Amino acid sequence: MEPSRTLIDWPGRRAAWISASDPPKSVLDQKFQHDPRRHTLVCGDNLDALKLLLPSLERKVRVIYIDPPYNTGNGLLYNDRFGSWGRDGDRHAAWLSMMAPRLLLAWRFLRDDGVFFASIDDRELPRLRLLCDEVFGEDNLVSTVIWRKKVVRGRGNRHILPQTEYILAYARDINALPPFHENLTPGMKKEYAHHDSLGPYKKIPLAKSGTRQSPRPNLYYSLMAPDGSEIPCPTHQWRWSRETVERRKNEILMEKNRKGRWTVYTKQYLRSPEGEERKRTPESYYDRVTTSDGTAEMKELFGEVILDFPKPSRLIRDLISWATPRGSSDPVMDFFAGSGSTGQAVLELNAQDGGSRPFYLVQSDDPIVHPEFRSIYEICRGRVERVIKRLEKTGHSPLEVREYRVVGYPLKP
Numbered sequence: 160m161e162p163s164r165t166l167i168d169w170p171g172r173r174a175a176w177i178s179a180s181d182p183p184k185s186v187l188d189q190k191f192q193h194d195p196r197r198h199t200l201v202c203g204d205n206l207d208a209l210k211l212l213l214p215s216l217e218r219k220v221r222v223i224y225i226d227p228p229y230n231t232g233n234g235l236l237y238n239d240r241f242g243s244w245g246r247d248g249d250r251h252a253a254w255l256s257m258m259a260p261r262l263l264l265a266w267r268f269l270r271d272d273g274v275f276f277a278s279i280d281d282r283e284l285p286r287l288r289l290l291c292d293e294v295f296g297e298d299n300l301v302s303t304v305i306w307r308k309k310v311v312r313g314r315g316n317r318h319i320l321p322q323t324e325y326i327l328a329y330a331r332d333i334n335a336l337p338p339f340h341e342n343l344t345p346g347m348k349k350e351y352a353h354h355d356s357l358g359p360y361k362k363i364p365l366a367k368s369g370t371r372q373s374p375r376p377n378l379y380y381s382l383m384a385p386d387g388s389e390i391p392c393p394t395h396q397w398r399w400s401r402e403t404v405e406r407r408k409n410e411i412l413m414e415k416n417r418k419g420r421w422t423v424y425t426k427q428y429l430r431s432p433e434g435e436e437r438k439r440t441p442e443s444y445y446d447r448v449t450t451s452d453g454t455a456e457m458k459e460l461f462g463e464v465i466l467d468f469p470k471p472s473r474l475i476r477d478l479i480s481w482a483t484p485r486g487s488s489d490p491v492m493d494f495f496a497g498s499g500s501t502g503q504a505v506l507e508l509n510a511q512d513g514g515s516r517p518f519y520l521v522q523s524d525d526p527i528v529h530p531e532f533r534s535i536y537e538i539c540r541g542r543v544e545r546v547i548k549r550l551e552k553t554g555h556s557p558l559e560v561r562e563y564r565v566v567g568y569p570l571k572p
């Protein structure tokens with residue numbers, strides 16, 4: 160049978176695909192060599208910048224996070240209105256033609272165990288999803304994370320107030336992508352309120368919860384209580400087989416309640432025998448920070464909000480920490496860097512866990528009117544500088560930063 164593949168087509172698709180492999184039209188102002196001991200900032204259009212970084216970074220990047228223009232049509236400091244917007248306009252085609260070659264290139268930067276994250280809202284979500292399915296392979300979809308970006312009611316729609324956007328996550332190879340982990344929340348840790356010689360643990364009933372189902376014969380048996388009485392099988396079944404209960408009897412706890420009924424628990428320890436604290440798998444609904452945290456962060460660093468809707472760096476820091484181990488030195492890339500929130504996320508995560516992940520940020524020189532910053536690139540650099548200064552004051556020594564500029568070919572004499 161033919162594999163069922165859904166390809167996304169639009170006027171301009173062929174040219175967009177080809178433009179990914181066209182030679183770059185510019186050069187970097189100095190020779191670029193991947194050096195894991197340095198962070199890299201690149202000023203210029205990301206299509207050429209990616210082509211120029213690729214030869215020394217191909218298959219070396221562990222995490223790519225991007226926050227591209229959403230094609231809202233709004234007047235922002237950068238172009239967020241692609242193509243023409245009439246009834247027969249080609250706005251989606253124009254946006255796809257911009258995105259396609261950049262995604263094709265992004266894929267080439269990823270290591271086998273690499274992951275790609277892209278923020279997007281409702282407007283271009285369906286197209287981005289199909290485009291990514293094609294570039295990364297639909298089997299490599301890790302998840303569509305829903306980010307609750309707003310908790311206040313606000314305006315903007317007469318029917319349903321928009322409060323969420325999305326983060327698509329794709330693996331370069333889902334089978335090579337290690338599981339994602341994150342720390343337990345303080346509330347979860349509180350549940351490990353009991354102690355024995357192996358440390359804190361929490362009690363989990365051995366009886367299986369949930370709806371009634373046909374019991375598996377090996378999970379259906381009775382147990383003997385310490386006083387010799389029989390503990391019948393619960394309504395549904397046990398979670399462990401008799402053999403497992405026997406083998407792990409040190410983790411079994413039987414307690415009599417006031418009514419004289421026995422309950423059986425398993426002990427789940429907070430730490431492994433090696434002392435490693437238990438982790439959990441992240442969930443597809445993310446509501447730890449909102450857009451206003453991103454805005455507050457910018458105010459704190461610059462004293463004002465220079466770019467609208469910067470992403471809260473905590474969101475990006477969490478994504479990177481899901482995908483890279485503690486103390487990692489894996490490269491992270493963002494080629495729609497904006498105000499540099501990914502730079503802040505990497506710098507602070509490194510400071511937190513002793514890592515030395517280098518970042519590669521690309522941001523165009525989109526001009527702005529401001530007394531201190533002439534372009535969005537300068538805001539990006541400004542954020543990175545400020546965060547580094549702050550970290551140095553608290554005794555951290557972030558990696559050095561090197562800047563590159565995409566420039567036209569020098570004129571022939």
Ligand SMILES: C[S@@+](CC[C@H](N)C(=O)[O-])C[C@H]1O[C@@H](n2cnc3c(N)ncnc32)[C@H](O)[C@@H]1O
Nearest residue numbers: 204205226237469470495496497498500522523
């Ligand atoms: C949605 S914003 C990113 C915001 C960023 N995540 C933050 O938290 O500040 C998209 C950014 O991509 C930049 N951009 C758009 N097209 C670009 C291109 N072709 N090359 C480089 N940067 C580009 C825009 O200037 C804008 O700053």
